[in-house]
């Protein structure tokens with residue numbers, strides 16, 4: 130009932146322990162708290178909270194328009210729904226190093242297990258689009274050092290993302306990854322790798338966990354878990370997959386209603402009422418109420434003029 134009973138500290142520890150090289154832990158992206166429940170029920174390793182999804186959910190493009198407050202609030206609502214550790218996309222950290230420091234503490238207090246901070250310029254772009262740009266190494270290292278210094282719980286995972294691969298090539302990505310680890314990054318997110326060999330090269334170059342972003346319609350092919358495990362990847366995200374699937378289904382049912390005058394042809398694809406109730410644990414709330422309101426209604430003894438209470 131209600132939320133996770135596991136503390137953020139326990140989730141952070143669990144995250145640290147699961148991220149070994151080649152473990153290829155799978156973190157699907159939750160687009161709302163309910164989908165985080167579904168991910169937990171399906172026994173995935175953790176929850177990813179995508180910046181693109183949070184922006185798109187507000188009807189906005191993923192170009193750094195969302196605020197720290199919006200991201201921390203929504204990510205907290207998603208994270209508390211699950212016993213699994215949740216990692217959130219903190220974009221460029223929402224400003225200068227001092228803002229990055231505040232970002233880390235806000236996300237810790239929101240119950241997240243970790244976040245990633247990237248080296249893009251503002252306004253940022255999706256990592257799989259052309260025309261993005263990155264800040265110089267020194268600026269990025271200041272972001273990471275500020276993040277690492279600001280953290281209260283040493284197990285809160287600070288992952289550094291570099292988008293430099295698409296701008297300057299793999300060698301620069303590896304150099305930057307190493308420098309970011311030296312500056313205090315606990316894990317590396319090399320964005321827009323072209324093939325498995327590139328993931329493997331990054332994994333071999335650093336001795337911290339490496340993430341693979343398996344976003345659809347992007348620059349990386351959709352490698353499977355085994356391929357990424359063999360390359361040494363510790364963590365795989367599927368950031369926008371559930372939002373894309375849910376919105377695809379929504380579009381199909383809207384077309385059915387307008388074309389057929391009824392949603393009938395799509396009903397079999399829907400989550401049933403009972404399955405939805407099961408997901409929100411309706412039964413547990415009923416049991417709770419029954420436990421509280423289990424008294425008998427008192428009878429009134431009108432003749433003696435005294436209530437039999």
Ligand SMILES: C[C@](O)(C(=O)O)[C@H](CC(=O)O)C(=O)O
Nearest residue numbers: 179180181255256257344368
């Ligand atoms: C991982 C990512 O940063 C996100 O916000 O989910 C995006 C995903 C996407 O746009 O497909 C990214 O820049 O790769």
Ligand SMILES: [Mg+2]
Nearest residue numbers: 179180181218
């Ligand atoms: Mg993002």
